[in-house]
Amino acid sequence: MCGITGIYAFNMIGRVSMIHLAKATQVLDHRGPDFQNTVHDEAVGLGHRRLSIIDTTPDANQPMTDPSGRYTLIFNGEIFNFSQLRQELEARGITFRSLSDTEVLLHLLILEGSEALNKLNGFFAFALYDRRQKSIFMARDRMGIKPLYYFSDNDRFLFASEMKSILAYGIEKQLDFEALHTYLQLNYIPAPRTIMKGVKKMLPGESIYIDANIFEKKIWYTPPRYNEKPASEGxxxxxxxxxxxxxxxxxxxxxxxxxxxxxxxxxxxxxxxxxxxxxxxxxxxxxxxxxxxxxxxxxxxxxxxxxxxxxxxxxxxxxxxxxxxxxxxxxxxxxxxxxxxxxxxxxxxxxxxxxxxxxxxxxxxxxxxxFGGYNKHAAFQRIIEGGGAVRAAAALEPLWHILPKSRNNKLTNLFRQLDRLGEGMKLSPKDRYWRWAGYARESEAFALLSANSKEKFDADNYNKLRSALLENIPGHNATLNDFxxxxxxxxxxxxxxxxxxxxxxxxxxxxxxxxxxxxxxxxxxxxxxxxxxxxxxxxxxxxxxxxxxxxxxxYNRPKKGFEVPLLKWLRTDMRSIIEDDLLADSWLREQGIFNPEKVHKLRKKLYSSDPGDTHARIWGLVVFQWWYKRYFI
Structure with a gap:
């Protein structure tokens, strides 16, 4: 488990960014406190921070280069079947210098290229540099357990385990307002977008090949779906x-x-x-x-x-x-x-x-x-199955709207869930999924943006993003397995x-x-x-x-989740920083991203007897504002 970063320079201007390689590697020190090293030539630079897990000796340090000097690998993750793969490679004549899974991955990629990915059991994000071909091959694990960000312009291609490393190369920082709108609904930003224009996340199961003439992205793994055939076993x-x-x-x-x-x-x-x-x-x-x-x-x-x-x-x-x-x-x-x-x-x-x-x-x-462990999964299935209880929840939706809703005790949390159930029943499967995935409706999130931010928002771009995220849910007759x-x-x-x-x-x-x-x-x-x-x-x-x-x-007890008493904090310990700093009307007007009146209304609801999910929305704003002051001010 480590931190990786790198640069591929397309021209002389891009090569200037090589001076930032050491800094871009250093900012990942928390991911790998045990060792740091960088290598580079005229076109490519690679940086690695190591957290020693398997073979803690210096023999397993990275960047790791094969005996020929042609290939160099930087790797974040673990290959859990590396011992079996090592035996197979040794049978093919490979001699190893370390006991690490990194060296196994290096030789497997050299011998089998992208086909090696299908043999790996583990989580990973890596980059393999071929000095002869002047190419880089990168891949992310099947489920997206390990992250990999990238940025490209006419002069350079940058990649890293975290966005702060890419920012260390000195790229221009511009907000992505479609991503911001999505964040205001979900409290996170789905891949491939990020909050920064031009910076992207690799998708789970995605690979990238790049050389002087080619930039190619592929999905090398997609999880299989349920085929609706009767189970072959009991x-x-x-x-x-x-x-x-x-x-x-x-x-x-x-x-x-x-x-x-x-x-x-x-x-x-x-x-x-x-x-x-x-x-x-x-x-x-x-x-x-x-x-x-x-x-x-x-x-x-x-x-x-x-x-x-x-x-x-x-x-x-x-x-x-x-x-x-x-x-x-x-x-x-x-x-x-x-x-x-x-x-x-x-x-x-x-x-x-x-x-x-x-x-x-x-x-x-x-x-x-x-396997369907969340309340929303059970609610989705109840809607599909129908029944008197579901019809009653829908019929009483006006009542749920006026009753106090909060996550902080059983009764008000029940009212909150019934309100969302009643609302979800009126929506299509796609819209229901999207609504239940987040804390705010699209209209509520958009209303939080200032007039200036709305002008920078591209509705067509956002709709394409949303459609791509919902492509796995049928428009009609969706099942829980689709969900x-x-x-x-x-x-x-x-x-x-x-x-x-x-x-x-x-x-x-x-x-x-x-x-x-x-x-x-x-x-x-x-x-x-x-x-x-x-x-x-x-x-x-x-x-x-x-x-x-x-x-x-x-068994037979309610699921709690890994929650924290956020509502209480926001109303007490954090009230001053919310009202006098991060979400103060004066700062919001100066900043120009959010609508002060709408944010003020949201703050007022936070302190009411019916906060609902307002605490989550306020927390989303607090996180954004703290981040913005750190990276833009």
Missing amino acids: YEDQQKQLATLLEDAVLKRLVSDVPLGSFLSGGIDSSVIATFAARHKPGLHTFSIGYRDEPFFDETNYAQLVAKKIGSQHHVFSLTNSDLYRHVHEILDGIDEPFADSSAIAVNILSRETRKHATVALSGDGADEL LYADLRLVLPDDMLTKVDRMSMAHALEVRVPFLDHRVVEFANSLPVSSKINGGIRKRIVQDTFREILPEEL
């Missing part, structure tokens, strides 16, 4: 297959030359991963955080039950609201592109504390998106995995996600809806498959 056989695949995925991810542990939130997903890990790694350390002041959000008692059952050495980081708030500024300072999933605060603190004991952690991320597939392509890489990568790598912690082993993903996508949500049971196959190995107390 439900019990499906459970056996899931257990076998997932345990093997966990086993593959236990390979490490540094301390390894497992996140344990108290939910079923992380509990399953920790249980399998403990089977194969005696003395496993597990980690969870709790909220001492917020029992509604605290699940550490469930995590303790699992830890006791599997015999792990469990660490609970019990935090107060003031503990959490102290880290908000640290997180805001570390964000190089607006990203406002507030659960990132908890992931950041969990990662920081875990890093004191381990360099690698397993997590249960991905199961909700694959889940859209989450796999949008929410998972651009929200959930972005959150985990940014917050864990801020503390040089590698997080591995067994549920996103591509074999598990492909199996999940082969299952009918009935194996995922049935009779109101979400993630049915996950719950049923592992019921016997988990404490009974984990």
Whole structure:
């Protein structure tokens, strides 16, 4: 797990940017504190920051060049089947100088080119430079676990693990107002766009080839979709297959030359991963955080039950609201592109504390998106199935509008969910998905923009972006599997995995996600809806498959998610910075991006008895404003 950056200069003007290579590499130091190096010739420069995980000796340092001197690789990630691939390469006459997966990847790419990608089990973003051909080949892993940004103009092509590294080359900074409009709805920016014009994110499963004459992008992997044919095996056989695949995925991810542990939130997903890990790694350390002041959000008692059952050495980081708030500024300072999933605060603190004991952690991320674990998934299925309860929710929609709605207690959260259900029933599958993916309607987000920003907004460009993001959902007769597939392509890489990568790598912690082993993903996508949500049971196959190995107390309780008491903070600790600084009317008028009157109205709703999801929208504005002052002022 590392940080990578590089430059391909098309001409003499582009070569001038080579002077920024060391700085662009240095800003990624948090991703790789163990070693830094750069290499360059007249056209290409490559930089690498290393977090040593497999083969911690200098033999595995990067950039790594083959014995011929022709090929150089920089690589961020892990190849979990590298031992098997190494044996195959040795049988073909390859001699290795290190014990690293990096060298295995280097030789495999040299021998097989882009076809090598299909043999990899792991997560990665890499760039291979061919000095003879003066070409670079880059690729991102199947699910988008590891990030890769790029920028191109007439003079140079730049790429990096984070956008701050690309900015270090001195590119012109211009806001992308279509991306901003999307951000104001979702609280994150989906690939391939970023908040900066000209800077793009590689898509999951995408590769890029570039030389003096060619710039070619390809999608080398697309997850298969459910084909609507009856399952070839019964439900019990499906459970056996899931257990076998997932345990093997966990086993593959236990390979490490540094301390390894497992996140344990108290939910079923992380509990399953920790249980399998403990089977194969005696003395496993597990980690969870709790909220001492917020029992509604605290699940550490469930995590303790699992830890006791599997015999792990469990660490609970019990935090107060003031503990959490102290880290908000640290997180805001570390964000190089607006990203406002507030659960990132908890992931950041969990990662920081875990890093004191381990360099690698397993997590249960991905199961909700694959198997239908969210409220929106159950709601979507209820709408498809119909019934009296759904019709009643729709008929009472005017009532839900006027009742107080908030995530902070069971009753007001129920009103919030019923309001969204009633609204969603009136929409097409595409529009329903888009509405439930975000916190604000398109019209609400657009209203927040100033007149000047609206002039810079290209509606046709935005509509093309939105259509591309929703292409996986049919206009009519959409099923839950279509909904889940859209989450796999949008929410998972651009929200959930972005959150985990940014917050864990801020503390040089590698997080591995067994549920996103591509074999598990492909199996999940082969299952009918009935194996995922049935009779109101979400993630049915996950719950049923592992019921016997988990404490009974984990079942039949509401899903909490990895939330933080954001509404309380915004109303108390952060009120001054909101009203007197970041969202002050005077600053908004000076800045010229947002409509002060609309923002003021949103602030007023935040302090009302009916905040709804306003706290998430305000948090999105706070994150953007903090970022803007850091990078534009």
